[in-house]
Amino acid sequence: MEGRLAATLAMLAETLTSDYDVAQLLDSVMRECVALLDVQAGGLLLKNPKGQLELVASTSEAASFVEVMQLNAGNGPCVECARSGRVVSILDVEEARPEWAAFRSAALAHGFRSVHAVPLRVRDATVGSIGLFRARAGDLEAREVRAARALADLASIGIVQERAIREGSIVAEQLQRALDSRVLIEQAKGVLAASEDVDMDEAFRMLRAHARDGNRKLHDVAEAVVSRALRLGPSPSRAAEEAGAAST
Numbered sequence: 001m002e003g004r005l006a007a008t009l010a011m012l013a014e015t016l017t018s019d020y021d022v023a024q025l026l027d028s029v030m031r032e033c034v035a036l037l038d039v040q041a042g043g044l045l046l047k048n049p050k051g052q053l054e055l056v057a058s059t060s061e062a063a064s065f066v067e068v069m070q071l072n073a074g075n076g077p078c079v080e081c082a083r084s085g086r087v088v089s090i091l092d093v094e095e096a097r098p099e100w101a102a103f104r105s106a107a108l109a110h111g112f113r114s115v116h117a118v119p120l121r122v123r124d125a126t127v128g129s130i131g132l133f134r135a136r137a138g139d140l141e142a143r144e145v146r147a148a149r150a151l152a153d154l155a156s157i158g159i160v161q162e163r164a165i166r167e168g169s170i171v172a173e174q175l176q177r178a179l180d181s182r183v184l185i186e187q188a189k190g191v192l193a194a195s196e197d198v199d200m201d202e203a204f205r206m207l208r209a210h211a212r213d214g215n216r217k218l219h220d221v222a223e224a225v226v227s228r229a230l231r232l233g234p235s236p237s238r239a240a241e242e243a244g245a246a247s248t
Helices: 002-015 022-036 061-073 077-084 098-109 142-196 200-213 218-226 236-247
Strands: 041-047 053-058 088-090 114-122 125-134
Touching: 022 041, 022 053, 022 125, 022 142, 041 061, 041 077, 053 061, 061 077, 061 098, 061 125, 077 088, 077 114, 077 125, 114 142, 125 142, 142 200, 142 218, 200 218
Parallel strands: none
Antiparallel strands: 041 053, 041 125, 088 114, 114 125
């Protein structure tokens, strides 16, 4: 198993260096769990931005059903694992906690006799869990537990990296918009300076005053000025100065 695990980890780690789809990565992790370990199915629960658990990957309809039953009931080993951040093992489903009746019925109905749930952790935070379902009672071997932990850690890295990339993209877009707005405002100042015979500082005051008085974004006012869709007169302060000069 060690050779297959090393090859699997290398393959998944290489995936993280490319433009990957996180859903596809998590699906691959779950399928590798079933291929490597003495389990017949698996499911992965992940917390959404609101902190609510959702099923995001599974290897069979049976595993999906057992996971969804836990989500609907609000309890069960996989839900408990995701909430507590601790490994939860049920060596015999028939002996599961009384309050986990929905999970017990669903698991037994689909032929699962034991469950091993591993948390997905990012530093001190738990972001979800991997549920591994077996057709016979009993615990996993120590080496299988270590392999499950390694795969769960790799899944956690993939989730965090994808979120960081997505959030980074949003930040990059915001920064680019700010840069574009700055260029547009400079262009609008130039247009006003030429058309109204004012200096650049006065041109900027005109832009700000129109945006403030009309409750508009400065970017939008500048864009309208550059496209010649808007013609601005002198600011109130300059108009007062010009009026005073004319009366003397």
